[in-house]
Amino acid sequence: MKEIVRKYISKAHLFGFDAHKFKRSIKGLSFYKKDLKELIKQKGDDTLFPFGEKKQILDEREESSGNMTGHYFHQDLYVARRLFKANPRKHLDIGSRTDGFVAHVASYREIEVMDIRPQTIDIVNISFRQADLMILPEDLVGKYDSISSLHVIEHFGLGRYGDPIDYNGHLKAFKNVTTLLEDGGTFYFATPIGRQRIEFNAHRIFSVEYLLSIFKQDYEVKQFSFVNDEGNFFEDAKLDEKSINESYNFNYGCGIFELRKK
Secondary structure (H helix, E strand, O other): OHHHHHHHHHHHHHOOOOHHHHHHHHHHHHHHHHHHHHHHHHHOOOOOOOOOOOOOOOOOOOOOOOOOOHHHHHHHHHHHHHHHHHOOOOEEEEOOOHHHHHHHHHOOOOEEEEEOOOOOOOEOOEEEEEOOOOOOOHHHOOOEEEEEEEOOHHHOOOOOOOOOOOOOHHHHHHHHHHHHEEEEEEEEEEEEEOOOEEEOOOEEEEOHHHHHHHHOOOEEEEEEEEEOOOOOEEOOOOOOHHHHHHHHHOOOEEEEEEEEEO
């Protein structure tokens, strides 16, 4: 029964209905009425702050101060920290979150951003280029000593962002990243890890063994970290044989690889 409920909640969320937010809002409505009544009483005849339009924010009363867990929070902060320490000559990011990783980096250095989706807003330290990385941008070959792509390449070729359907889209993207990166350069790469599969049209989940097989021709792994199924971060983790074969027994973890091009 619980599985059926979860399924319907998930389906409803696709069309903008958040059952958890609805539940919090119903609970928050009684507090809203009580608090408004108290504020009107305290205001009395004072005219310094007249009431304007009422904004019913009902679902935030019991939320935490912010989300400090999960794939995106940890990968964005960690890789931005690694990039600050490395201080590369020229860094390109491919498709990572602009309101997360890219913003972190732009606070202290210039960063070039490439994404299949358009972007019309100009921000200091961020230069943008719209492109589909399944097609090699010839003018950028060997231009960068540092590239990042965080939670992105698993989407290539699945149509989620308007990209053409391509079963091998992730391989084409990875090959093109390698071509843009100079020898000895660093590629910061984060992606879902666990039992290998496609969850169409959201993303692929890769086994660690499969990823290492892709890396071995062109890269050496300088450092590996991960976020587990519970959203907790583990820095500089060991890539031992058992963990590689089992993908750390993750269902939907996040592997964060710092790779050096040979």
